[in-house]
Amino acid sequence: MTIVVRGVLVPSLLYGTAWKEERTEALVVSALDAGFRGIDTANQRKHYFEAAVGRALARKLADGSVRREELFIQSKFTSEDGQDHRLPYERAAPISQQVEQSFRSSLEHLGVPTLDSLVLHGPSQREGWARADREAWAAMEALADRGAVTLLGVSNVSAQQVAELVRIARVAPAFVQNRCYAARGWDRAVRALCDANQIVYQGFSLLTANRDVLAHAGVRALAARHGKTPAQVVFRFAQQIGMLPLTGTSDPVHMKQDLAIADFELAPAELAIVEGAGLAR
Numbered sequence: 001m002t003i004v005v006r007g008v009l010v011p012s013l014l015y016g017t018a019w020k021e022e023r024t025e026a027l028v029v030s031a032l033d034a035g036f037r038g039i040d041t042a043n044q045r046k047h048y049f050e051a052a053v054g055r056a057l058a059r060k061l062a063d064g065s066v067r068r069e070e071l072f073i074q075s076k077f078t079s080e081d082g083q084d085h086r087l088p089y090e091r092a093a094p095i096s097q098q099v100e101q102s103f104r105s106s107l108e109h110l111g112v113p114t115l116d117s118l119v120l121h122g123p124s125q126r127e128g129w130a131r132a133d134r135e136a137w138a139a140m141e142a143l144a145d146r147g148a149v150t151l152l153g154v155s156n157v158s159a160q161q162v163a164e165l166v167r168i169a170r171v172a173p174a175f176v177q178n179r180c181y182a183a184r185g186w187d188r189a190v191r192a193l194c195d196a197n198q199i200v201y202q203g204f205s206l207l208t209a210n211r212d213v214l215a216h217a218g219v220r221a222l223a224a225r226h227g228k229t230p231a232q233v234v235f236r237f238a239q240q241i242g243m244l245p246l247t248g249t250s251d252p253v254h255m256k257q258d259l260a261i262a263d264f265e266l267a268p269a270e271l272a273i274v275e276g277a278g279l280a281r
Contacts, residue, residue: 001262003244005200006174008116008150010072011038012239013259016204016248017053018042024049027250028056032066034255040177040202040246042076042121043106045086050075054110061111074117074175075106076155077136079124095132099139103148118149119177122156129164141171153177153202159189166197175244177202182210182278186241195242203238204246207231216277226264229257236261237274 001012015036020027028039039057042048057073060066077099080091089101107113118140123133143149153175154165165173176194180187180203187203194201213219214230223230235258238245247258266274 003200006151008072010116010200010244011036012244013235013261014038014040014072014074014202014244014246015255016040016246017049018047018248020052020248020250021049022052023250024052025056025059028053029059030252031255032056032060034252035259036255037066037070038072038074040074041110042078042119043088043102043109044076044078044083044121045088046078046082046084050106050109054108058111068112072116073110073112074119074153075110075115076119076121077102077140078121079132079136081124082121095135096139096142099136099143103143114147115149117151117153117175118143119153119155119175122154123161127158127160129161129168134168137165137169141169144171151175155202157190159193162190162193162197162199166193166199172197173199175200175202177204177246179203179205179209180238180243182213186238186243186275186278191242201243202246203243204248206234206238206245207247210234210278213274213277218273219277222266222270222273226266228261228264232257232261233266233274236264237266237271240266240271241275 002009003012015031017024041050041053043050088105089098120136124130140152144152151174152171153173155177162176176199178187191201219230219233223233235245249255
């Protein structure tokens with residue numbers, strides 16, 4: 001399954017590569033073998049191993065089982081406060097140069113000439129947009145202007161920050177990527193702003209941040225009714241309410257299960273059960 005984002009075909013479920021370290025290459029190969037064609041990574045060695053993602057892509061492209069035009073590859077620019085000592089740019093360089101250096105490094109890591117999506121890995125402050133954040137976004141816009149990246153996005157943002165970005169951006173954001181908590185209405189305020197501005201909401205940690213939803217009696221009953229797992233129900237729920245979900249599972253069986261959710265539909269009353277499951281006490 002795919003969705004159309006600003007005229008670009010994007011897989012309706014992405015494989016997230018954070019926190020996998022030395023397992024990254026093998027897990028990305030497994031994900032591609034399972035059928036994933038959307039890969040999310042970041043040039044942030046603290047939490048991602050982007051070069052290992054690139055090695056996995058190279059293996060599957062070389063054996064012919066995957067074609068570049070089938071793939072949606074997304075990476076991120078991470079500011080210094082989100083990095084460890086392994087910076088992908090010069091610490092003393094202006095922000096615009098740091099974005100350029102990080103981007104070139106990502107292309108080298110991933111073995112591709114362009115990216116499908118580049119995400120600003122969160123503003124540098126909890127509220128508003130600092131000058132450095134605006135400079136980073138402007139540098140990303142310059143990459144889009146010259147065709148080096150197709151779509152832009154931002155992650156780890158509040159509703160107020162989304163609204164401000166929409167106001168100041170010259171190249172409109174295509175994506176917002178947030179950790180999504182059911183207890184907060186599945187990030188309802190941010191999703192509403194995304195809907196109002198033709199931005200696709202990418203939700204991560206849908207399972208790990210919502211274990212109570214997976215254990216919820218109503219969700220488990222829905223899974224049994226549809227012959228699916230609770231995880232599959234959550235991912236299908238996310239898709240049906242307009243999210244682009246990410247999964248980072250390391251289990252090949254779960255990879256295939258996560259992709260096998262196009263063959264059932266949750267009715268409005270069933271969506272409401274999942275919607276409210278994280279709020280139940």
